[in-house]
Each structure stands twice: as structure tokens, then as C-alpha cells.
Amino acid sequence: MPVRIQHEDFDAGAEIASLRARDPRVGAVAVFVGVARDRNDGAEVSTLTLEHYPGMTERAIEEIVAQAKARWSLLDVLVVHRVGTLRPLDQIVLVAVTSSHRGDAFAACEFVMDYLKTEAPFWKREVTPEGSRWVDARESDEAAKRRWQRPGA
Amino acid sequence: MKVTVLYFARLREALGRDRETLELPPEVATVGALRDWLIARGAPYAEAFTEIKRIRAAVAQTMAGDDARLADGAEVAFFPPVTGG
Numbered sequence: 001m002p003v004r005i006q007h008e009d010f011d012a013g014a015e016i017a018s019l020r021a022r023d024p025r026v027g028a029v030a031v032f033v034g035v036a037r038d039r040n041d042g043a044e045v046s047t048l049t050l051e052h053y054p055g056m057t058e059r060a061i062e063e064i065v066a067q068a069k070a071r072w073s074l075l076d077v078l079v080v081h082r083v084g085t086l087r088p089l090d091q092i093v094l095v096a097v098t099s100s101h102r103g104d105a106f107a108a109c110e111f112v113m114d115y116l117k118t119e120a121p122f123w124k125r126e127v128t129p130e131g132s133r134w135v136d137a138r139e140s141d142e143a144a145k146r147r148w149q150r151p152g153a
Numbered sequence: 154m155k156v157t158v159l160y161f162a163r164l165r166e167a168l169g170r171d172r173e174t175l176e177l178p179p180e181v182a183t184v185g186a187l188r189d190w191l192i193a194r195g196a197p198y199a200e201a202f203t204e205i206k207r208i209r210a211a212v213a214q215t216m217a218g219d220d221a222r223l224a225d226g227a228e229v230a231f232f233p234p235v236t237g238g
Contacts, residue, residue: 034238051162052237053161053230053232055214056211081237118235121211121235121237123162123233125162134162134163134236136234137235
């Protein structure tokens with residue numbers, strides 16, 4: 001199961017070891033960890049709550065992973081995304097990719113994150129000193145996704 | 154046809170509901186037609202769907218554009234732009 005949605009924290013080292021699975025073809029492991037920060041859009045953030053669309057969330061990320069596997073030469077991909085209430089310093093998301101070579105691993109890892117940010121049905125609500133507000137989607141995330149759609153990307 | 158519509162995040166809050174089952178007239182056969190039909194119902198749909206920008210839709214748990222056709226018993230969802238990761 002390449003995609004997990006969970007409340008609990010994850011151990012990136014353990015997940016990487018599991019993904020590598022003692023497969024001697026793995027020459028490269030590229031990993032991204034998204035972490036909750038203490039500031040966003042000009043305000044101090046005390047908590048962040050993530051909701052999602054159960055069922056669709058897993059499918060959407062699985063579809064992104066399938067696109068990455070079709071586009072690059074990969075051995076395996078793991079995505080773990082937390083939901084629920086998180087605090088600054090908490091881990092939010094893990095994307096880990098194994099390949100024989102680093103070019104494919106780096107590119108696929110970034111691709112998965114850029115697509116997850118714009119296509120996976122999660123929504124964040126953050127608490128600031130002024131109160132609770134929904135986080136707005138960023139145009140820069142759409143721009144990051146579009147880069148992968150250009151010829152030669 | 155009958156569809157189940159789910160609402161998420163800010164849209165859920167604006168509508169005061171997270172889901173409902175709707176019996177649609179025969180001419181409401183696409184996502185776009187459903188969106189327009191909801192807005193035509195007036196408050197709170199009219200304000201919610203116009204004040205929240207770029208509301209997206211999914212049918213059968215797959216992202217769908219306004220042209221996507223609805224089927225009897227389908228699960229449709231409307232939601233603001235996503236903010237995961």
C-alpha cells in the first residue's frame with residue numbers, strides 16, 4: 001500500500017528502511033518531509049487542523065504515484081500524510097521514492113509533492129492570535145505543478 | 154436521478170451541512186448543471202458558491218470538470234481549492 005493517511009506521527013527512517021526492503025537494485029532514495037511551521041501568511045500559527053475526503057484522498061495520491069511511476073524509472077514510492085490537529089514542528093507528510101538512479105528519484109519526489117499540493121483533497125485550518133482561518137491555496141503551487149506539464153520537463 | 158453531494162472545508166461551513174441526498178430534475182445531468190441548480194436554490198447555496206472562489210468538484214471520488222456527467226446514485230463532492238502537504 002503506497003499511500004497511508006493517518007493521525008499518528010511517522011518515523012521517516014523506519015519507513016525508508018522498509019521501502020528499501022533490502023532491494024539491491026535501489027541506488028537512490030529521495031525523501032521529502034513536510035513540517036508544520038509556526039508562521040503562515042503573516043501570522044503566528046499555534047495549531048493546524050487537516051481534514052480530508054476519505055476514499056478520494058487515497059485514490060488521488062495513488063493516481064499521482066501511478067503517474068510518477070509511468071514517467072520515471074522507479075522501484076517504489078511511499079506517501080504518508082497526517083490528518084487531524086498538528087502543532088509547529090510536527091511532521092505532516094512523507095514522500096519517499098526509490099530508484100536505481102538519483103535523477104529519477106529526485107524528479108519523481110518533487111513531482112509527487114507538487115501534484116499532492118494541488119490535487120489531493122486535504123484542507124488546512126490554522127489558529128492564529130486573531131482566531132481560526134482556512135488556509136488559502138497558493139498560486140505558486142499551481143505554478144509548480146504546471147512546470148511538469150511543459151515539454152522537456 | 155438521485156445523487157449524494159458532499160461538501161468540505163469552508164464550503165461545508167458556509168452551507169451548514171456536510172452532505173445531502175438530492176433528487177435532481179432530468180435536465181440536471183452534469184456537474185456544471187448541478188452547481189447552477191444549487192445556486193438557483195438561493196441561500197445558502199447562492200452566496201456560498203459565489204463567494205468561495207474556484208470551487209472544485211469530484212464525481213465518484215475523482216476530480217471532475219463542469220462537463221462531467223452524473224449518474225443515478227453517484228457521489229459528488231464540492232470543495233474549495235485543496236491545501237494539503
